[in-house]
Amino acid sequence: MFTMACVAERLVHHPRGADRRGRGPAARCVARRRMTAVGLVLVVLTSLSTAATGLFPLNVSMVAHSIASLPQFPVQDLGMLLLGVVWWQDNRGAAVLSLLCGLVGLVGLVLFVGATPWGLGLGGMERLALYPETVWSAVVGVFVLWRCRARAGVAH
Template sequence: MVQFFAVHWFVESAWARPYSWARNNISDLGNAHCALQSDPEPRYVCSPEHAAMNASFIALGTLLVVGIALTGALWRRGSASTVTRFLLAGAGVGFVLAGLAPADVHENQHVLGALLIMGTGNIGLLLAGARLAENVSGPLRRLTTLLGITALTAFGLFLSGHYLGLGMGGMERVAAFPLLAWALVVGSRGLLPQKTRTPGTTPEMPIARTPQGQ
């Protein structure tokens, strides 16, 4: 996830005309040609380092799919958890597709990738709040649900053209970034050792020793 934001900054900094988080889509960074784009908002797009951005999309998607596959211990058992993880992995597939099919080269495939990211991925994020394992902290589960609600709401507003003063690019980021933030937090938790305690046991108490000679 960190590489995505680092590459995002690098690629946008290469633009001759300043790149705007409010006026430009994330996908604009990966466009292969310099041209005036009219949909959904008029803007001139010219991304000299588009290849780096598309490679970052592919790397991000691959890592997301692998991460979901390797975090089985963080999930409850059952088919609902399996479906949730497949939906989240779908977002990873969407990022890979977006990187392989820039919006100005293969628009339909790119749009499909975006739908997988902000559609199925955010549905999975919403469901994840109830499907994370019981040993995952309550605040994290509640935060997951809140992020899912926020991202899905923003996606609906983005599709309907209601940007609430954030601009097209700003609303798109509210729809896309919660999933990335969640993946970073949950992935970091999965890498850290967790303390476990067998149910019904109590911590051992130190045994006092009588000093010798008494």
């Protein structure tokens, strides 16, 4: 997951001229790289939380499962939202996907924490909070593979 995110970051960044604040390409690049690094760290933390959640099933230890899974809920959404903002100028499609998945995840989190089942039950709300990251990972992974093949000149 981390390697995929790093490759995705390298494929979508193309620094341009000065922005609205008058920052030149170098300053913009440093700021964007910093934001990208934070977004990628959040994605990695999501992966670690997901793995830890699987190590401690709910039916074995509710406390350990809750501690392992709790960071995943807000961290994944913040990571996707941050990467969506960073990618906005260079890759609108990836940015829209990231922002949409991050927002859907946040709405699901609010409904899950607020115990507002919306006819889906608590499990449905949990899935609404967590599954956008799975969709995001799959689509970004396909995009990275497609982009790498295109750069290498491999026929589709």
